[in-house]
Amino acid sequence: MFHLNSNSSFRSSDAADEKSRRFFNRVAFAFPLIERALLPGYRQALAATRLDTALTVLDLGTGTGILAAAFAERGHVVKGLDFAQRLLQRAVRRHPTVAFELFNLADLDSLPTNSWDVVSMGYLLHGLDRDFRQAVLREAARIANSHVLIFDYGEPGNALVRFIEWIEGPHYPEFLRDSRAIDFARAGLTLRHHRPMRGSGAMWLCVPDS
Numbered sequence: 001m002f003h004l005n006s007n008s009s010f011r012s013s014d015a016a017d018e019k020s021r022r023f024f025n026r027v028a029f030a031f032p033l034i035e036r037a038l039l040p041g042y043r044q045a046l047a048a049t050r051l052d053t054a055l056t057v058l059d060l061g062t063g064t065g066i067l068a069a070a071f072a073e074r075g076h077v078v079k080g081l082d083f084a085q086r087l088l089q090r091a092v093r094r095h096p097t098v099a100f101e102l103f104n105l106a107d108l109d110s111l112p113t114n115s116w117d118v119v120s121m122g123y124l125l126h127g128l129d130r131d132f133r134q135a136v137l138r139e140a141a142r143i144a145n146s147h148v149l150i151f152d153y154g155e156p157g158n159a160l161v162r163f164i165e166w167i168e169g170p171h172y173p174e175f176l177r178d179s180r181a182i183d184f185a186r187a188g189l190t191l192r193h194h195r196p197m198r199g200s201g202a203m204w205l206c207v208p209d210s
């Protein structure tokens with residue numbers, strides 16, 4: 001079972017946060033399709049990256065837990081965080097070897113420095129506004145002991161992707177316009193490996209600057 005973390009101060013006063021959380025709960029029914037589209041790419045990319053399976057992994061914006069599960073299949077100890085309860089319910093049901101926690105990423109500063117080896121995030125960043133995106137990356141760099149692993153859009157998608165992202169919210173065009181090199185430098189991350197993925201996706205493997 002997952003539980004509401006005791007530190008969590010769900011910012012119900014923050015209308016944008018609440019709107020986004022409600023959106024993801026409402027579209028939970030569509031996640032089986034998203035899983036089918038993304039999971040094979042996650043598996044392939046992790047196999048190619050060959051991170052030591054002794055490394056612990058914290059997966060931010062885990063959704064239904066497919067990136068977390070792809071790590072767990074390889075032998076990593078993994079925890080997934082998300083604020084959308086319906087997605088986490090599916091994650092818990094389908095991936096019993098992974099720990100999940102209902103958690104608002106606005107509270108990442110409550111997690112200790114260097115407390116996980118790897119901090120990962122799959123298709124989280126493009127949905128956040130610029131300031132929050134940079135805050136999440138900065139916090140990921142602080143929490144991660146060895147790597148920050150990011151999957152997201154690396155280039156503009158086709159008409160279907162653009163339509164889906166238009167429904168999700170307003171931040172996708174800004175995410176594509178902004179430079180990942182600048183995002184990473186501001187967060188204190190150095191890019192070690194970049195991998196284009198099927199469709200318009202990409203993977204970035206970064207290390208925190210010491």
Ligand SMILES: C[S@@+](CC[C@H](N)C(=O)[O-])C[C@H]1O[C@@H](n2cnc3c(N)ncnc32)[C@H](O)[C@@H]1O
Nearest residue numbers: 024061062063082083084103104105122123124
């Ligand atoms: C596009 S989904 C990706 C889900 C999953 N990582 C995957 O690859 O299938 C983005 C996820 O980020 C989560 N998310 C967005 N903002 C969040 C926040 N402030 N706190 C916690 N989770 C958040 C959403 O609930 C959603 O599950």
